[in-house]
Amino acid sequence: MSRVVVTGATGFIGRGTLSPLLAAGLEVHAVTSRTPPADAPAGVHWHRADLLDPPVADALMAAIAPSHILHLAWYAQPGAFWTSPENLRWVEASLRLLRSFADNGGQRATIGGTCAEYEWGHHTVCREATTPCLPATLYGTSKHALRLIAERYCERVGVSLAWGRIFFVFGPGEDPARLGGSVARALALGAEAPCSHGEQLRDFLYSEDLAEAFVALLCSDVAGAVNLASGQPTRIRDLVQALGNAAGRPELVRLGARPAGALEPVELIADVTRLHDEVGWRPSRTLDQRAADTIAWWRDQLTDAVPPPGNA
Amino acid sequence: MSRVVVTGATGFIGRGTLSPLLAAGLEVHAVTSRTPPADAPAGVHWHRADLLDPPVADALMAAIAPSHILHLAWYAQPGAFWTSPENLRWVEASLRLLRSFADNGGQRATIGGTCAEYEWGHHTVCREATTPCLPATLYGTSKHALRLIAERYCERVGVSLAWGRIFFVFGPGEDPARLGGSVARALALGAEAPCSHGEQLRDFLYSEDLAEAFVALLCSDVAGAVNLASGQPTRIRDLVQALGNAAGRPELVRLGARPAGALEPVELIADVTRLHDEVGWRPSRTLDQRAADTIAWWRDQLTDAVPPPGNA
Numbered sequence: 001m002s003r004v005v006v007t008g009a010t011g012f013i014g015r016g017t018l019s020p021l022l023a024a025g026l027e028v029h030a031v032t033s034r035t036p037p038a039d040a041p042a043g044v045h046w047h048r049a050d051l052l053d054p055p056v057a058d059a060l061m062a063a064i065a066p067s068h069i070l071h072l073a074w075y076a077q078p079g080a081f082w083t084s085p086e087n088l089r090w091v092e093a094s095l096r097l098l099r100s101f102a103d104n105g106g107q108r109a110t111i112g113g114t115c116a117e118y119e120w121g122h123h124t125v126c127r128e129a130t131t132p133c134l135p136a137t138l139y140g141t142s143k144h145a146l147r148l149i150a151e152r153y154c155e156r157v158g159v160s161l162a163w164g165r166i167f168f169v170f171g172p173g174e175d176p177a178r179l180g181g182s183v184a185r186a187l188a189l190g191a192e193a194p195c196s197h198g199e200q201l202r203d204f205l206y207s208e209d210l211a212e213a214f215v216a217l218l219c220s221d222v223a224g225a226v227n228l229a230s231g232q233p234t235r236i237r238d239l240v241q242a243l244g245n246a247a248g249r250p251e252l253v254r255l256g257a258r259p260a261g262a263l264e265p266v267e268l269i270a271d272v273t274r275l276h277d278e279v280g281w282r283p284s285r286t287l288d289q290r291a292a293d294t295i296a297w298w299r300d301q302l303t304d305a306v307p308p309p310g311n312a
Numbered sequence: 313m314s315r316v317v318v319t320g321a322t323g324f325i326g327r328g329t330l331s332p333l334l335a336a337g338l339e340v341h342a343v344t345s346r347t348p349p350a351d352a353p354a355g356v357h358w359h360r361a362d363l364l365d366p367p368v369a370d371a372l373m374a375a376i377a378p379s380h381i382l383h384l385a386w387y388a389q390p391g392a393f394w395t396s397p398e399n400l401r402w403v404e405a406s407l408r409l410l411r412s413f414a415d416n417g418g419q420r421a422t423i424g425g426t427c428a429e430y431e432w433g434h435h436t437v438c439r440e441a442t443t444p445c446l447p448a449t450l451y452g453t454s455k456h457a458l459r460l461i462a463e464r465y466c467e468r469v470g471v472s473l474a475w476g477r478i479f480f481v482f483g484p485g486e487d488p489a490r491l492g493g494s495v496a497r498a499l500a501l502g503a504e505a506p507c508s509h510g511e512q513l514r515d516f517l518y519s520e521d522l523a524e525a526f527v528a529l530l531c532s533d534v535a536g537a538v539n540l541a542s543g544q545p546t547r548i549r550d551l552v553q554a555l556g557n558a559a560g561r562p563e564l565v566r567l568g569a570r571p572a573g574a575l576e577p578v579e580l581i582a583d584v585t586r587l588h589d590e591v592g593w594r595p596s597r598t599l600d601q602r603a604a605d606t607i608a609w610w611r612d613q614l615t616d617a618v619p620p621p622g623n624a
Contacts, residue, residue, distance in 0.1 A: 088407045089407075
């Protein structure tokens with residue numbers, strides 16, 4: 001049986017990969033530096049480990065000897081992750097992990113990349129083969145540099161490597177310090193949800209759909225960079241209004257109440273030809289359905305909560 | 313007083329940096345995984361340390377708290393270094409070192425890069441600002457990726473960074489598994505020196521001149537990538553014939569006796585405008601003078617040696 005290690009297994013995207021990996025017939029080894037969640041699917045082998053601690057990756061890979069790895073762990077503190085020196089530590093940890101994986105007989109790796117690897121213009125359609133990788137941030141640069149090395153290294157040692165580029169994600173459990181999490185939580189609480197003007201065109205994918213796309217990519221034999229996105233260019237205002245509608249309180253969405261980021265591109269969308277035609281994956285549900293799923297999850301979480309004072 | 317850490321301080325290039333660093337008035341801390349040489353200049357503080365061992369860089373930087381670093385250590389096994397997984401370990405070690413350097417108050421870093429970062433065509437004049445970095449090897453890719461991250465990181469933490477790109481080097485103590493070392497050693501022994509056709513155009517710099525150029529770069533305030541080369545395009549045949557002439561035995565040079573590498577570019581030379589105009593450095597001696605210095609060094613080393621049987 002194929003044996004997969006998932007890193008970042010309790011993260012916003014990682015936690016959604018466990019059920020699809022089990023469904024694909026893999027023996028699943030989930031790695032996290034946190035406490036494994038009580039509601040995780042049965043049958044997952046949990047390993048509590050800090051991959052930033054140098055000897056840890058070697059010990060883990062030697063003990064598990066996985067055939068597959070899905071490496072999603074990274075520093076993800078909202079806002080701070082763009083420029084944090086922690087990005088260097090994750091490049092170091094990722095190279096160590098990949099070496100140990102190959103040294104212990106690993107055959108197929110999939111690593112989480114980002115649309116921030118691409119050069120961002122005002123109007124960017126990101127295509128894997130032709131859009132230049134000229135990242136503007138330390139985060140994007142670190143991911144880009146890791147991919148360059150990982151691709152050459154995997155070619156050298158005979159590991160098949162896919163690199164899944166994440167675009168914009170929303171869904172259950174999103175950090176309220178991020179746009180989607182802040183809006184969905186506020187709406188579920190019946191509170192106002194301040195946003196920027198929301199005209200920016202993006203590609204949004206529901207977190208569990210992204211997790212499913214990662215698993216489809218890992219289980220395919222597609223190599224190289226693949227955009228993991230919905231393929232549906234969507235304005236930020238359309239996402240937040242879908243959340244407002246799902247909550248039954250569209251009037252709580254306050255477009256223009258916050259400034260837009262100065263460096264934000266007007267359009268940043270994904271060409272998903274590789275994902276559709278080579279991996280053979282596309283999301284099965286609409287943005288409106290996923291907005292409803294998100295609000296339902298938050299309402300479930302917040303059953304006992306009340307709106308914070310002054311925020312209603 | 314400014315305090316500099318030199319890594320790879322006993323290596324082919326590193327050992328030549330110690331005297332110029334002392335002459336520049338720096339307090340010199342030399343790091344090596346080997347035994348410090350008996351003939352090293354007086355006044356150097358030696359630290360025996362393996363930078364591939366994760367906690368070592370932190371301990372070293374905390375103990376020394378250097379203002380400057382000249383990072384030259386890397387995996388350099390002739391032939392093997394192009395594709396070895398050791399390149400990944402040196403990326404990891406270099407990122408750790410750079411983080412520790414910055415965390416302990418470091419201000420000015422210079423790191424050894426390579427002409428193998430550039431895209432090699434049949435006829436390539438490497439210019440820092442315009443020649444694309446599309447390295448063909450794991451070595452070149454690892455250096456390129458390290459530079460991308462190091463530049464963004466240093467910008468982020470306020471460290472001034474220069475990146476010195478090494479081209480082709482010859483001189484005293486060159487490994488006899490490399491072209492220059494094999495030819496110079498054979499000639500000093502009075503033995504035949506088999507070479508390829510030697511028509512390839514390169515930029516050769518004497519190892520101690522390269523060391524001096526690194527020190528000039530470190531002590532300047534020039535930032536970013538700088539080609540460290542002679543600026544004199546030279547055919548390989550002209551270098552080996554200069555060595556033959558210096559040895560007084562030009563007839564021992566056997567051009568065409570070995571195949572040329574299949575992937576070797578016909579021309580691979582350096583634009584040295586930045587080095588001349590911004591750093592203000594150029595070599596003070598000619599290729600013929602440096603060929604004579606190289607042969608003299610080998611004769612000195614080999615005083616008691618005899619040619620190996622069958623090689624005369």
